[in-house]
Amino acid sequence: MANTASARKRIRQTEKRTLRNRARKSRVRTYLRKVEQAIAGGDKAQAQDALKSAQPELQRAATKGVLHRNTVARKLSRLSARIKSLGAAAQA
Template sequence: MANTASARKRIRQTEKRTERNRARKSRVRTFLRKVELAIAGGDKNAAATAFQAAQPELQRAAGKGVFHANTVARKLSRLSARIKAIGASAQA
């Protein structure tokens, strides 16, 4: 248990930060799920729209330190490639 005032304050700060980060992660996962569902449905326009909505959320999470920047870049790159492949597979 924390004995000093500064340690007690640190515990309070950590709890607040953890709660905020948990909410951010959940929000990002929700946006990613919408993109995944649109891709699974094969609707390229819906997937692109969902992707455009998800992109700033992911970037914001990276900026806040919730996700590593490279993780966000990797996820965006892979989702983008999958969305592009929807049109290619429909034409082929």
């Protein structure tokens, strides 16, 4: 248990930050799920729209420190590559 006033304050701050970060991470997962569903459906236009709306949310998570910036870059790169291959698979 925290004994000093500053330690008690840090506990309060951590609780607030944890709730905020959990909400941000949940929102990111929701956007990623929408992109995954669009890719699974095979609709390239819908998948591109979903990725376009997910991108700012992922970047914001990186800015706020919820996700590492390289993790976000990797996820966006892999998703965009999968969406790009949707068009190639449909044409082949």
